Amino acid sequence: MATRSTGRTDVTRSAILARLGALGPASRADLARALNVSPALMTQLTRELLSDGLLQELEHSPSQGGRPARMLGLVSSAGRAIGVKVVADHVAFVEVGIDGTVLRSASEPFDASTTTVLTDLASLLRRFIAGGRDIPLLGIGVGVPGSVDRQGNGVVESTQLGWHQVPLGSTLRRELKLPVLVENNVNALAVAERLYGLGRNHENFLVVTIGTGVGAGVVVDGVVLRGFAGGAGEIGHIPVAEDGPLCSCGNHGCLESLVGQGPLVEIARGGGIISKSGGIAALRAAADADDDGAAEIFSHAGHLLGRALAGIVHTLDPEIVIILGEGTASWKHWSYGFEPAFRSALVPSRRGVAVEVETWQDESWAQGAAALVMATPFDSVDIAGDQGRLVRERLVEQSAPHLRGAP
Numbered sequence: 001m002a003t004r005s006t007g008r009t010d011v012t013r014s015a016i017l018a019r020l021g022a023l024g025p026a027s028r029a030d031l032a033r034a035l036n037v038s039p040a041l042m043t044q045l046t047r048e049l050l051s052d053g054l055l056q057e058l059e060h061s062p063s064q065g066g067r068p069a070r071m072l073g074l075v076s077s078a079g080r081a082i083g084v085k086v087v088a089d090h091v092a093f094v095e096v097g098i099d100g101t102v103l104r105s106a107s108e109p110f111d112a113s114t115t116t117v118l119t120d121l122a123s124l125l126r127r128f129i130a131g132g133r134d135i136p137l138l139g140i141g142v143g144v145p146g147s148v149d150r151q152g153n154g155v156v157e158s159t160q161l162g163w164h165q166v167p168l169g170s171t172l173r174r175e176l177k178l179p180v181l182v183e184n185n186v187n188a189l190a191v192a193e194r195l196y197g198l199g200r201n202h203e204n205f206l207v208v209t210i211g212t213g214v215g216a217g218v219v220v221d222g223v224v225l226r227g228f229a230g231g232a233g234e235i236g237h238i239p240v241a242e243d244g245p246l247c248s249c250g251n252h253g254c255l256e257s258l259v260g261q262g263p264l265v266e267i268a269r270g271g272g273i274i275s276k277s278g279g280i281a282a283l284r285a286a287a288d289a290d291d292d293g294a295a296e297i298f299s300h301a302g303h304l305l306g307r308a309l310a311g312i313v314h315t316l317d318p319e320i321v322i323i324l325g326e327g328t329a330s331w332k333h334w335s336y337g338f339e340p341a342f343r344s345a346l347v348p349s350r351r352g353v354a355v356e357v358e359t360w361q362d363e364s365w366a367q368g369a370a371a372l373v374m375a376t377p378f379d380s381v382d383i384a385g386d387q388g389r390l391v392r393e394r395l396v397e398q399s400a401p402h403l404r405g406a407p
Contacts, residue, residue, distance in 0.1 A: 012037055013045050017054060017395060020074045021099040021374065023200065025058050027069035046072060074098055079138045079395055082129065083370025084121075085185060086144050088112045088161055091121065093128045094366040098374065100196040103133060105363045112161040118168065122175035129176070139391040140178055141372035142168065143185035143365055145213065147231035151372060152385030154182030157231075159248050160213070169387070179390040181372040185365055186233055189324060190217025190224050192371035198322055198356055206318040208235070208309065210327030210334070213248075214256045218316060226383070236260070238308050255308050259301040261327065267297055280330075287333045298330055302337030310345035313353055320354040328360045 015035055020026060026034075032042040049055040050072075058071040080103065085092040091110045095103045108124050111117070125140065146158025154169015172180045183191070190207040193199035199207075199219060207217035214236035218225040225232045236256030237249050244253025245263060257263055261280045268274045273293045274282040286294035309321065323331070343351050361367075376388040384391070 012041070013049060013395075016042075016045060016049065017074065017079075017098060020055070020072065021097075021195075024099075025071040025073040027071055029069060031072070080133065080135045081138050081370045081373035082125070082132070082140045083188075083366040083368065083372075084125065084140065084142045085365035085369055086110070086112065086121070086142060086161065091124060092363060092366045093125070094363045094370055095128075095132055096367060096370040096374070097135070100192070100367070100371065100374065102363055102367060104131070105366065107362075112163070118166070118171040119175070121168075122172055125172065125176060136394065137178065138394045139373040139376075139387070140172065140176065140180045141188065141369035142172070142180065142182045143188040143369035143372075144168070144182065145185055145215075147229055147234075148182050148184055149230050150385060151181045151183050151383050152387040154180060156182065157229075159250075173387075179373070179387045179394065181376075181384055181387050181391075183369070183372055184215075184217075184230065184233070185368065186215035186217045187224050187226065188217075188368035188372055189364070190219050190368075191375045192368040193217075193322055194219060194222065194224075195371050195375055197358065198320065202319045204316075204318050205320045205322060206309075206312065206316060207322045207324060208305075209325035210259070210305065210323065211261055211325040213260050214305070216312070218318075220316070224383070235308065235312060238311075240304060240308065255304065259304050264297055264301060268294060273297070284330045284333070287330065295333055295336070298333035299337035302334035302339075303341040304337075305334070306338040306341030306343075307345050310342050313346060313350055317350075318353065320356060323355065323357045324360060324364065326360060328357050331357050 012035060016031055019031065019034060028042050028046055029039065032039045046055060050057065054075055055072050056075050058073045079098045081096055083094045083096060089110060090107055092105070092107045094105045097103055106128055110120065110124070114120065129137065142154070144156050144158055145160040146156055146163065149155045152169070156163050156166045156168045169180050169182045186207060186209050189209065193207055199205050203222045205219050209215045216233040216235045218233050237247065237251065237254045239251065239253055240255045240258055241253035245257045246252055247254035247257035265280055265283060268283045269276055269278065271293055273286055273291060283294055283297065287298055313321065373391055376384050376391040382388065
């Protein structure tokens with residue numbers, strides 16, 4: 001009779017799947033080194049995963065004179081997750097495979113201010129789930145613009161959504177009967193970067209988003225820094241101008257109130273650079289067409305952002321700064337002000353810190369939310385709590401039908 005691994009080895013089983021999903025095929029020896037387990041245990045666990053139909057053997061790796069190592073890869077049906085981005089007027093959904101690949105996406109109108117907001121969101125999610133592939137659904141990740149007490153609880157505080165202590169996680173779990181993880185949307189992007197992006201190669205990095213607002217996800221020693229109440233990284237509310245414009249948080253002169261898309265558009269409208277009905281796309285088009293006024297608006301925003309980020313780099317000492325968000329579509333105009341302001345404000349020893357701007361896709365926010373689910377095998381500090389453990393259980397239980405239920 002077959003025996004199955006339990007306890008800590010189940011965590012390692014799911015970590016094997018997540019690592020192969022994030023980084024692609026690897027040998028047993030490479031996996032054992034990366035996950036810090038013995039070769040014997042790795043052989044046992046990969047044998048189980050092959051038998052369960054979750055892994056497949058691929059070609060041999062190139063030999064350096066010894067016996068070529070057999071490579072292992074994921075079977076695409078090992079699992080999937082659904083990611084949701086919630087904003088005030090719509091929700092975006094993605095379904096991703098265990099390797100982070102987007103399988104399908106959708107966007108639906110949504111009103112975050114209604115009294116039925118949670119049941120409305122559950123209904124939209126239920127409809128999206130119903131159209132999914134016949135692959136085990138491991139869980140749901142939700143990204144929101146605001147603070148979240150804990151991923152596994154999902155109580156949300158958000159000025160952008162007008163939510164105060166909204167029990168998002170518990171409501172969706174009750175309605176959908178699935179594991180649900182909730183996180184600040186920029187923190188979720190940082191998780192995705194750690195699994196699938198540039199963050200794979202760095203233990204300490206900063207993810208900065210520009211667009212409607214400004215936010216940051218901080219990764220220290222491989223773990224997203226959440227702070228006391230889940231609100232770490234709210235760099236959009238750094239005070240920049242004492243008598244500046246009113247911010248959505250109720251204060252004046254926050255960074256976000258000066259460089260967010262709304263303020264930039266208002267400046268452009270007031271200066272006659274774009275029409276009274278024009279938006280950020282019109283401002284970007286004007287800058288692309290070499291309009292000096294439009295270019296100056298973006299350059300000044302870049303200058304303010306650069307000085308603010310220099311202070312954050314001094315505080316956190318990241319290896320790399322990764323810039324994301326809808327605003328990166330105009331980055332070539334931001335960069336004229338950003339680069340000189342950022343570099344000149346750094347102390348000499350920090351001026352070499354790398355800054356990378358990643359291509360932005362419409363579904364990136366929701367893809368980041370889905371990464372909350374796929375990251376649970378690496379959750380060594382138990383950020384996801386009981387919901388993370390439920391995701392891991394669902395992952396390791398996806399065995400071949402004839403083996404399910406084996407003791």
